[in-house]
Amino acid sequence: MPLPAFAGSDHRIKLLQGSQEFFPALIAELDGAQRDVQFETYIFSTMGEGASVAAALERAARRGVRVRMVVDGVGTGRIAEPWGTRLVQAGVQLRVYSPLGPLGLLLPSRWRRLHRKLCVVDARVLFCGGINVLDDFEDPYRGRLEAPRLDFAVQVQGSMVAYACAVMDLLWLRMQAVHEVRRRQLAHALQDWRAAQALHRLRARTPRQGRGVRAALLLRDNLRLRTRIERSYRRAIAQAREEIIIANAYFIPGGKLRRALVLAAERGVRVHLLLQGRYEYFMQYHAARPVYGALLAAGVHIHEYAPSFLHAKVAVVDAEGARPWATVGSSNLDPLSLLLAREANVMVRDAEFARILRARLMQAIDGCEPLAAQTYANRPWHERVLDRIAHVLMRVALWVTGKDY
Template structure:
C-alpha cells in the first residue's frame, strides 16, 4: 500500500506523558455530546488511569455513546471496574482474548497495540501512551520517575479518518462476536458490509489561529496496510539531509531500515537514536543489541535513556518531518500488531518534539561507546543471541521472517 498523502488544515498539540495526555483527554471526554471512541493496548485504573475511567463513566451516564476497545493480552481490567463502567453504559470489547495457551497459539501475537481516541468526530488523539499512570508499571510496580512517552491531540480533517478507522474496527469485532454466538451467516454479511455502514462523523473544523500543519494517519494491520509505517520512516530517512532523531522503545530494525540509517549516516546526516536503557523485557531488551555494532561503525549516535522506562515511538527528521504513534521499530509492531502513527510536517511541532528529545539525550541519557560495545562480555553476547533466537522463533511460529 502507498503512503497516504499529507493534508493541511490541522492544529496539532504535542503531549508528553500521562501528566499532559490525560488532562487533555479527560477535558475532551467531559465536553463530549454524542460519541467517544477509545482504543488502547493497556487500560489500567491504578493512579491517574482511574481519572480517565471516571471521565468515560460520566460521559456514558449523561447519554454519550462510549465505545472502548482494549487488547486481550495488554489489559486485565479488574472485574469491579469492568462492572462499574458497563453499569454506567460504557460499551466494552476485548480484541483477541487470550486462551489457555496464551501467546503460544499461532496468530495470538497479532495484537491491537494502537492508542487512538476520537470525541464527537471533532478532536482526536494518537500516540504511544496507554491508559496507564506514568509512575506505575503493571510488571515492575511503582516507578521513581515518569515513563517517557508522547501522544498528540489533533483537530482537523485527519480526525474523520481516525473516526472511520475506529468505527470500522468496532463493527468488525461486533461481527466476530456474533459469529462466536453461532450467527455465522449474519456476522459475515455484517463484516462485508462494515465499510458501507461505518457511521459518519461530524466534519472536524479547520484549525484557526495557528499554522495549518500537514498531517497523515498511517495504519499498520494484517490486511491492507502491511508496511505503511515502515515505508514512511524509510522515505523520511532516505530524504534526510541534515539530521535524524529517533526515540523508540523496542528497536530491532530489519535489514532495510538498518541500511537506510547507515546510508544516511555515511552521506553526512547526523543520525541519533534514543533507546531503552533500562531492562524491561528480556527479548526486546537483548534482541536489539546485536544490530548496534554496524550502526555505531557508520557513525550513528546511540543514547540509552535510563531515568525510567522509555516507551516513546517518535522521530524528527530535518526539523520538519515528525511522527508520533504506537509503532515500535521491531518485528512485533511492523509485522504483527495493529498500529497507528500520525506523520506531521510542521516546523513548530517538529521543533518542540526535537527540543525535548535533544534534552533527553544530553541530560537523561548515556551515549553508547563503540569500544565498550565491542568489548562487552561473553555472557552479554550470549543473552543477546538467545533473545534474538527467541524472537526469530516467535516470528517463525507466526509465519514471518524479519531479521
C-alpha cells in the first residue's frame, strides 16, 4: 500500500512568490538547520542567486548536518562545477534520479521524471511548490531575463511535515537500494530495501485538529498515486460556485478536466486561466492551443502571461466563498505531470491564504490582455498547422507510453 495523502488542521502556511521570496526563506532555514536536510528538485542551477542556495547547503553539511539531496537526471543531470565537487566534499549526499543512459529520452521509460520540489529541514519545516533552484532572472537557454518568471511555493509548519519526511525517506532508500545493487552490494541493498518497505507500510499520524490552517500534501507517482492531484482539481472545480482562477505554465488538460471547466463556466462560475504567453518549448506552447477553442466558446477567460515566463502551477477557487480552496505545487496540467512525473502539491482550505493567492494572481492577470475568441479563431494558418502537428505528436507519445488521456 502507498503512503496515504496527509491532511490536518494544525498548519501554518506562508505563500512565497518567486526565487526573490523563496530563496531567502529557504536559506534562513538551511542556515538554522541542526540535524537534517532533505532536498529534492528538478533543476538545480548555480547561475545567479542559485549559487546562494548551493552555498547554504554546503555550510549546513560542513557543520555536521546530514544533507540528502536528489536532483533529476534530465532537469539537472550533473551539477555544474565547481559546485558539484564542493557539495560532495562538504559532505552532501547527492543522488541523481533516473540518469539518462546512452539512448537518453529515446526510451519512453526515461520520460518518468522527478519533477517535485520539496525541502524539509529538521523535520520541522517544509517547502513545496513549483520553484526550482534557478534564479528568476536567469534562463539556461536565453540568458538574462528582463523580468522575473512568475512562480510560487509555500513554507509549511505542522503535522504535514512528518509525512513529507517519510515520503522523501522512502524515495531516498529506494534509490539507495538500486545504487547498492549496481555496485553488487547485495546485503546493503537488502537492508535499504527492507527499510523502504517499512516506510511503505507507514501511515501518517492522526491529523491534528488545531487552530491552524487545514491543508494536505498530495503526491503523484507511477504506482498507486497516479490521479490524486488531478482528482483534487476536478473535485474543486465541480464544487466551485463563484470563481476559479488557474495559473499553469504548461496547460494541456485531458478530457475530464476540460469538461469540468466548461461545465463550471456554463453554470455561471467565473473561470480565469492564466497561461503561458511566451514561446518557450515547441510542444508545450503549440500543443496547448487546440484546447482553447472549446474553453473560449464556453465563456472561459484566457489570459496569456507575457511580461516574462510563466512557471506557476497554482489555483484558487471561491476565495470569497464559504469553501475556499487553493493549491500550490509542482504539477502542471499536462500529460507529463499528470501521467508520468513524480509531483507534489499542497492543497489549502483557508480563506486568508486563498485571498492572498487570489490577489497575486489577479495582479498578474490585470497586466495581460484577455484572449478574444475571434482573435484565436483568426490566428495565422501557419500557427494552426504547428498547433495541430504538436497535438498529433503529443497523442503519438501518449500512445507509445500506453497512456489514456
